Amino acid sequence: MSEPTLLAKELDQADELAPLRDRFVLDDVVYLDGNSLGALPAHVPDRVADVVRRQWGDLRIRSWEESGWWTAPERIGDRIAPLVGAAPGQIVVGDSTSVNVFKALVAAIRMADAGRDELLVDATTFPTDGYIAESAARLTGRTLRPVTPAEVPGALGDRTAAVLLNHVDYRTGRLHDLPALTAAVHAAGALAVWDLCHSAGALPVGLDEHGVDLAVGCTYKYLNGGPGSPAYLYVRKGLQDRFDSPLPGWNSHAEPFGMDPSYRPAAGAVRGRVGTPDILSLLALEAALDVWDGVSVAAVRAKSLALTDFFLRCVAEYTEPGRVECVTPERHAERGSQIALRCPDAGEVMKRLIARGVVGDFRHPDVLRFGFTPLYTGFRDVERAARVLGEELA
Ligand SMILES: Cc1ncc(COP(=O)(O)O)c(C=O)c1O
Numbered sequence: 001m002s003e004p005t006l007l008a009k010e011l012d013q014a015d016e017l018a019p020l021r022d023r024f025v026l027d028d029v030v031y032l033d034g035n036s037l038g039a040l041p042a043h044v045p046d047r048v049a050d051v052v053r054r055q056w057g058d059l060r061i062r063s064w065e066e067s068g069w070w071t072a073p074e075r076i077g078d079r080i081a082p083l084v085g086a087a088p089g090q091i092v093v094g095d096s097t098s099v100n101v102f103k104a105l106v107a108a109i110r111m112a113d114a115g116r117d118e119l120l121v122d123a124t125t126f127p128t129d130g131y132i133a134e135s136a137a138r139l140t141g142r143t144l145r146p147v148t149p150a151e152v153p154g155a156l157g158d159r160t161a162a163v164l165l166n167h168v169d170y171r172t173g174r175l176h177d178l179p180a181l182t183a184a185v186h187a188a189g190a191l192a193v194w195d196l197c198h199s200a201g202a203l204p205v206g207l208d209e210h211g212v213d214l215a216v217g218c219t220y221k222y223l224n225g226g227p228g229s230p231a232y233l234y235v236r237k238g239l240q241d242r243f244d245s246p247l248p249g250w251n252s253h254a255e256p257f258g259m260d261p262s263y264r265p266a267a268g269a270v271r272g273r274v275g276t277p278d279i280l281s282l283l284a285l286e287a288a289l290d291v292w293d294g295v296s297v298a299a300v301r302a303k304s305l306a307l308t309d310f311f312l313r314c315v316a317e318y319t320e321p322g323r324v325e326c327v328t329p330e331r332h333a334e335r336g337s338q339i340a341l342r343c344p345d346a347g348e349v350m351k352r353l354i355a356r357g358v359v360g361d362f363r364h365p366d367v368l369r370f371g372f373t374p375l376y377t378g379f380r381d382v383e384r385a386a387r388v389l390g391e392e393l394a
Pocket residue numbers: 096097098099126128129166170195197198218231
């Protein structure tokens with residue numbers, strides 16, 4: 001056996017999270033696309049079948065109360081809370097990340113001093129955040145200033161109302177310094193809004209500890225909630241009374257069944273709700289979150305770094321020098337749970353990898369992206385992926 005193969009075996013044997021793989025439905029494919037769509041937890045189909053057959057089929061309308069449907073958005077928010085370092089009562093689940101970016105940004109602008117007329121957005125962001133930020137700025141009469149996260153400290157000033165940043169960059173896998181950037185935003189008197197799509201479930205976030213104002217994230221990546229599973233919105237406790245939603249639907253009314261023609265917001269995280277929740281997806285997510293029982297985010301982070309370190313080592317071993325350029329930072333403090341490799345023929349290379357059972361993804365124009373979900377990815381998977389990659393690049 002080659003040295004990386006032996007090492008992979010040893011690392012798998014020493015991996016305390018390895019048994020968690022059995023909590024998922026997986027096959028012989030090396031699945032390195034959990035940063036786009038997480039794998040299916042094995043118990044979810046039966047739980048969803050129960051929601052459909054019994055809760056919907058038998059109980060019908062009674063389920064809003066008896067099956068806890070009505071309170072699911074905040075109940076499931078409280079399940080996500082410990083994974084992102086938030087105390088209960090600050091997260092509500094529902095709608096898409098895009099919609100929650102809109103709620104968070106407009107609410108942040110409304111909470112900022114009226115004279116602050118600029119909204120900063122990560123210039124390298126996943127496009128939907130940029131589009132929504134542009135619209136939020138236009139609707140509120142603010143100017144949108146796209147800047148890279150590194151440029152944020154220099155761009156902040158007394159004109160800044162709010163800043164929208166990504167914790168981990170979707171393309172490069174770079175982890176941004178959430179504590180330092182949040183502190184800089186606060187020092188300038190502005191509000192910090194973070195998109196956690198690529199960090200929640202992969203590494204510690206520390207929302208409360210670092211005083212983040214608002215945050216959003218999806219649940220279909222490292223939280224394995226399923227395709228299109230609802231996103232979440234975090235509103236820091238101290239801001240909740242001032243959170244003025246731009247989408248004040250009846251579900252966030254203080255008395256939703258009072259059918260009052262005028263809007264009066266509910267207290268707490270519920271204020272982030274809009275309309276009727278997407279119960280089937282929401283309850284599939286709730287079931288999926290069971291895989292986290294007894295799992296520490298710190299252990300997940302340690303394994304994530306070990307996986308990405310090992311992948312880089314194997315790529316160096318199996319790939320001709322200079323054939324790919326790693327665009328993910330070497331430093332652990334700057335690395336999320338993915339490795340992005342640049343090469344001119346990335347699109348074609350990824351198609352060949354997928355055909356050979358190594359599933360990552362291609363991001364325009366020249367990035368091979370590999371996401372490592374510590375709950376179900378092993379070191380032998382990593383070695384195999386790097387070996388097949390080396391063969392396809394040769
Ligand atoms: C950083 C980031 N924000 C937002 C989204 C998408 O949001 P939505 O679920 O609304 O499509 C993604 C991925 O799809 C993402 O990577």
